[in-house]
Amino acid sequence: MSEDRNLKQSITVIKGIGEETAEALADMNIFSVEDLLEHYPFRYEDYRLKDLTEVKHEERLTLEGKVQSEPSLVYYGRKKSRLTIKLLVDHFLIQVIFFNQPYLKNKIQLNDTIQVTGKWDMHRRTITASEMKMGPSNNKETLSPVYNVKGSVTIKGIRRFLQLAIQQFGDQIVETLPPHLLSKYRLPSRKESLRMIHFPSHDQDIKQARRRIVYEEFLYFQLKMQALRKFEREQSQGVIQNYDLKKLKGFLDSLPFPLTNAQKRVVNEILSDMKSPYRMSRLLQGDVGSGKTVVAAIGLFASISAGFQGALMVPTEILAEQHADSLKELLFPFNIHCELLTSSVKGKRRKEILERLQIGEIDVLIGTHALIQDEVHFHKLGLVITDEQHRFGVGQRKVLREKGENPDVLFMTATPIPRTLAITVFGEMDVSIIDEMPAGRKSIETYWAKHDMLDRVLVFMEKELSKGRQAYVICPLIEESDKLDVQNAIDVHATLITYFQGRYDVGLMHGRLSADEKDTVMKAFSQNELQVLVSTTVVEVGVNVPNATLMIIYDAERFGLAQLHQLRGRVGRGSEQSYCILLANPKTEIGKERMQIMTETNDGFVLSEKDLELRGPGDFFGKKQSGVPEFKLADMVHDYRTLETARNDATLMIQSEEFWQSQAYAALREYLHKSDVLKGEKLD
Numbered sequence: 001m002s003e004d005r006n007l008k009q010s011i012t013v014i015k016g017i018g019e020e021t022a023e024a025l026a027d028m029n030i031f032s033v034e035d036l037l038e039h040y041p042f043r044y045e046d047y048r049l050k051d052l053t054e055v056k057h058e059e060r061l062t063l064e065g066k067v068q069s070e071p072s073l074v075y076y077g078r079k080k081s082r083l084t085i086k087l088l089v090d091h092f093l094i095q096v097i098f099f100n101q102p103y104l105k106n107k108i109q110l111n112d113t114i115q116v117t118g119k120w121d122m123h124r125r126t127i128t129a130s131e132m133k134m135g136p137s138n139n140k141e142t143l144s145p146v147y148n149v150k151g152s153v154t155i156k157g158i159r160r161f162l163q164l165a166i167q168q169f170g171d172q173i174v175e176t177l178p179p180h181l182l183s184k185y186r187l188p189s190r191k192e193s194l195r196m197i198h199f200p201s202h203d204q205d206i207k208q209a210r211r212r213i214v215y216e217e218f219l220y221f222q223l224k225m226q227a228l229r230k231f232e233r234e235q236s237q238g239v240i241q242n243y244d245l246k247k248l249k250g251f252l253d254s255l256p257f258p259l260t261n262a263q264k265r266v267v268n269e270i271l272s273d274m275k276s277p278y279r280m281s282r283l284l285q286g287d288v289g290s291g292k293t294v295v296a297a298i299g300l301f302a303s304i305s306a307g308f309q310g311a312l313m314v315p316t317e318i319l320a321e322q323h324a325d326s327l328k329e330l331l332f333p334f335n336i337h338c339e340l341l342t343s344s345v346k347g348k349r350r351k352e353i354l355e356r357l358q359i360g361e362i363d364v365l366i367g368t369h370a371l372i373q374d375e376v377h378f379h380k381l382g383l384v385i386t387d388e389q390h391r392f393g394v395g396q397r398k399v400l401r402e403k404g405e406n407p408d409v410l411f412m413t414a415t416p417i418p419r420t421l422a423i424t425v426f427g428e429m430d431v432s433i434i435d436e437m438p439a440g441r442k443s444i445e446t447y448w449a450k451h452d453m454l455d456r457v458l459v460f461m462e463k464e465l466s467k468g469r470q471a472y473v474i475c476p477l478i479e480e481s482d483k484l485d486v487q488n489a490i491d492v493h494a495t496l497i498t499y500f501q502g503r504y505d506v507g508l509m510h511g512r513l514s515a516d517e518k519d520t521v522m523k524a525f526s527q528n529e530l531q532v533l534v535s536t537t538v539v540e541v542g543v544n545v546p547n548a549t550l551m552i553i554y555d556a557e558r559f560g561l562a563q564l565h566q567l568r569g570r571v572g573r574g575s576e577q578s579y580c581i582l583l584a585n586p587k588t589e590i591g592k593e594r595m596q597i598m599t600e601t602n603d604g605f606v607l608s609e610k611d612l613e614l615r616g617p618g619d620f621f622g623k624k625q626s627g628v629p630e631f632k633l634a635d636m637v638h639d640y641r642t643l644e645t646a647r648n649d650a651t652l653m654i655q656s657e658e659f660w661q662s663q664a665y666a667a668l669r670e671y672l673h674k675s676d677v678l679k680g681e682k683l684d
């Protein structure tokens with residue numbers, strides 16, 4: 001497509017953009033004509049004249065009127081000034097204030113017609129103006145796009161460059177959506193949309209252009225993910241694991257409880273993947289306590305009954321030990337050998353484990369990232385399970401997968417990922433959800449207390465401890481900080497030691513301790529040698545101390561809802577009623593709402609949806625590691641309906657013969673080629 005390639009050319013082909021400008025634009029990641037055209041405005045300044053009777057308080061607007069008074073200028077403070085004039089707008093006399101623009105005094109004369117743009121104060125009938133134009137409005141430049149800019153590039157500059165780009169290349173913007181989709185959703189063409197989003201004449205232009213561009217971004221993204229999944233499934237030869245159904249039933253009968261319906265469902269999904277020649281790539285989501293471990297054990301059992309080995313990788317040593325203990329207990333009666341491999345397993349013992357693994361004497365290896373080291377060789381690896389998968393980098397998971405010949409992979413996570421995110425971030429995986437708790441589980445009672453209620457909280461804590469129970473106390477920081485006025489673990493630890501005066505033992509845990517030190521503290525707590533554990537969020541993942549019934553979280557407003565829910569999941573693991581107390585003085589309405597909803601629901605999915613809504617997708621997993629895709633215009637939360645539509649359309653397309661042949665889809669196929677999906681390469 002030669003015309004299309006025109007848009008891929010460097011922006012220097014635009015007449016009026018020289019090397020220097022190109023360099024400044026490169027700093028904003030704008031290299032080609034297309035990059036420039038896809039540098040969308042993030043809002044619009046509305047310069048259309050408004051009828052004053054329709055304007056709301058504090059609204060930003062542009063007014064035109066006749067100056068009724070000489071401008072009066074007052075200086076105050078250092079270099080600060082206020083210029084006031086009276087302006088007649090239609091029949092209303094209003095006041096206009098300009099801050100720190102004293103030079104306007106000589107520009108504005110009595111009886112001039114001017115336009116001012118600013119914020120309207122309905123009660124004072126005053127507009128605080130940031131911009132002024134002489135003369136009547138020619139009513140042309142009405143909606144003016146506002147762009148992100150950087151360095152020497154200005155918003156006006158971007159607008160000018162875009163004008164030039166459209167002038168020169170407007171006719172060469174080719175359509176990238178097939179005609180039937182354009183007509184099905186009544187979407188404007190790509191050419192029209194790009195023009196309208198940058199140079200709108202009405203609100204409708206923006207709306208229509210946005211509708212198309214958002215849909216297109218989602219559709220392309222979904223096509224990429226789904227094509228990837230299709231190729232992963234069809235091209236990569238997985239292992240066929242013919243498990244022994246009779247033995248497996250025997251194992252299920254040996255469990256001390258019947259599976260919940262949700263567990264049964266996900267077990268079936270996993271087993272059917274394992275039996276198929278496709279390589280399984282499945283995400284298992286289930287709230288804390290929903291019983292993922294036993295599902296993992298069933299998968300491992302099946303794999304071993306088919307003659308393979310299994311591996312379980314977890315992020316911390318403590319978790320590895322806990323998993324090793326529970327798997328040994330479940331699997332040992334069936335003559336299945338589980339071993340633990342962490343960095344603390346050293347010397348002769350390590351050597352022996354590695355040897356036995358390689359000749360297939362060990363059936364299941366459980367461990368931390370120690371599992372992916374070069375020296376670890378499996379005899380016949382069939383199933384890899386990772387727990388809390390988003391804590392491992394994509395690279396680490398890949399290495400583990402490569403330890404076998406395309407073993408099936410199951411990623412387990414207790415972070416309930418909102419549907420919206422799941423279908424975007426994990427679009428190339430299959431997803432299984434355990435959405436049901438084992439029967440008879442008591443729900444944790446959650447309370448929100450202000451910091452000045454701490455005394456009462458401590459009395460409550462002492463009451464729980466006196467019943468022989470244990471408590472966690474979580475703080476956002478390790479030690480005092482001059483920047484943040486929040487509780488730190490070291491101070492709280494000292495305070496509680498003083499408070500309990502030896503009646504109970506208080507331990508301290510944080511990320512700066514060595515792995516050994518952490519282990520020692522954690523063991524002491526799990527053996528009830530410590531009754532109280534003050535900690536930062538390092539205890540968040542997976543730790544299991546059923547006798548702990550109280551979770552106190554300082555400065556709870558600083559944590560995400562999903563994270564609070566994870567922390568809360570450390571209690572409520574035994575048969576006793578458990579409690580979670582959030583100590584928080586949130587300053588914002590959103591902060592208050594977040595605390596409130598924590599007290600109202602124990603459902604991780606409800607909370608995660610709410611978290612996403614309140615904080616946005618970028619914040620959801622924290623940091624970049626999450627792999628949350630970035631769209632230029634689309635917003636996963638706001639445009640979520642469109643995302644679902646695009647996903648369904650993508651599914652239909654990928655499945656259809658026509659998609660792979662018809663001319664109408666040429667642009668989409670080319671896109672997939674470009675993103676390497678059709679070459680069957682992994683996109684990380």
Ligand code: ADP
Nearest residue numbers: 257258259260287288289290291292293294438
């Ligand atoms: P998580 O999903 O957080 O990893 P676990 O697998 O640790 O949850 O399970 C939590 C507890 O629930 C364990 O003590 C486990 O034995 C128990 N459990 C799991 N499934 C069931 C079930 N179907 N019925 C009753 N208890 C169950």
Ligand code: MG
Nearest residue numbers: 292293387542
């Ligand atoms: Mg678990």
